[in-house]
Amino acid sequence: MIGNTENSWGWLAKLFHWLMFVVIVGAYVAVNVQESFEKGSVEGDWWMMLHKSFGLTVFMLIWLRLGWRIGQRTVPENFSGYGMAKLASIGHALLYLLMIIVPLSALLMSQFAGRPVSWFGIFDVPVWVAENESLAEQLHELHGDFLAPVLFVLIILHILGGLWHHFVDRDDVLKRMLPFWRNREL
Ligand code: HEM
Numbered sequence: 714m715i716g717n718t719e720n721s722w723g724w725l726a727k728l729f730h731w732l733m734f735v736v737i738v739g740a741y742v743a744v745n746v747q748e749s750f751e752k753g754s755v756e757g758d759w760w761m762m763l764h765k766s767f768g769l770t771v772f773m774l775i776w777l778r779l780g781w782r783i784g785q786r787t788v789p790e791n792f793s794g795y796g797m798a799k800l801a802s803i804g805h806a807l808l809y810l811l812m813i814i815v816p817l818s819a820l821l822m823s824q825f826a827g828r829p830v831s832w833f834g835i836f837d838v839p840v841w842v843a844e845n846e847s848l849a850e851q852l853h854e855l856h857g858d859f860l861a862p863v864l865f866v867l868i869i870l871h872i873l874g875g876l877w878h879h880f881v882d883r884d885d886v887l888k889r890m891l892p893f894w895r896n897r898e899l
């Protein structure tokens with residue numbers, strides 16, 4: 714089923730979720746691999762291009778994902794107890810917000826640094842604004858030292874939450890986000 718049902722996510726929501734997972738992990742891996750090469754080296758530049766391309770992909774996908782999320786009327790209830798459901802929805806809202814502002818802060822950094830951002834060498838996001846080095850530097854810190862680490866921590870908590878559902882609560886919350894799982898009653 715493409716759409717969400719009463720008790721499971723539709724395949725498009727699952728596709729967005731797992732595609733985003735792969736691309737975000739790709740962005741973190743690429744930027745860390747890049748650091749093991751010298752700045753300005755061919756390899757370093759290549760991994761940085763990959764980092765930016767994955768990040769830009771997040772920024773493109775998030776609007777489709779949010780559009781689909783908002784357009785969907787039936788969103789499965791999170792049936793965990795002890796007020797954790799509230800915490801989970803705040804966590805999800807923050808994840809959505811960070812999937813916007815983490816790449817946005819970096820795109821703005823590149824804008825003010827006067828650097829076009831390439832998407833896998835296929836096209837470039839051109840520079841539209843006048844160069845402003847100090848602003849670029851502040852955005853660099855905001856992106857790399859604050860927003861990206863916050864997203865990372867949230868993702869870890871989110872994964873722990875999913876595992877908690879599966880192994881402690883022993884409910885279907887984790888399973889219903891998995892690609893090929895279908896509720897038996899459907
Ligand atoms: C969800 C998407 C993204 C994530 C999770 C992410 C994550 C990160 C992290 C963790 C760092 C810090 C690396 C470190 O200092 O150890 C970083 C730095 C950086 N990111 Fe991103 N980023 C994303 C999107 C983007 C985009 C779209 C661009 C393109 C402009 C970009 C460009 C950069 C640049 C230029 C740096 C600085 C690298 C350096 O100082 O060597 N990032 N990013």
Ligand code: HEM
Nearest residue numbers: 733734737782791805808809868871872875876886887890
């Ligand atoms: C980049 C990493 C990830 C991000 C940014 C992310 C983001 C999200 C968001 C925003 C939602 C809420 C969906 C909505 O209500 O519209 C969600 C749901 C979910 N995620 Fe993730 N996720 C990530 C990785 C993972 C991983 C690795 C797991 C596996 C443990 C996982 C398990 C789940 C589950 C089970 C749900 C459904 C919760 C429910 O049905 O109430 N996520 N994810």
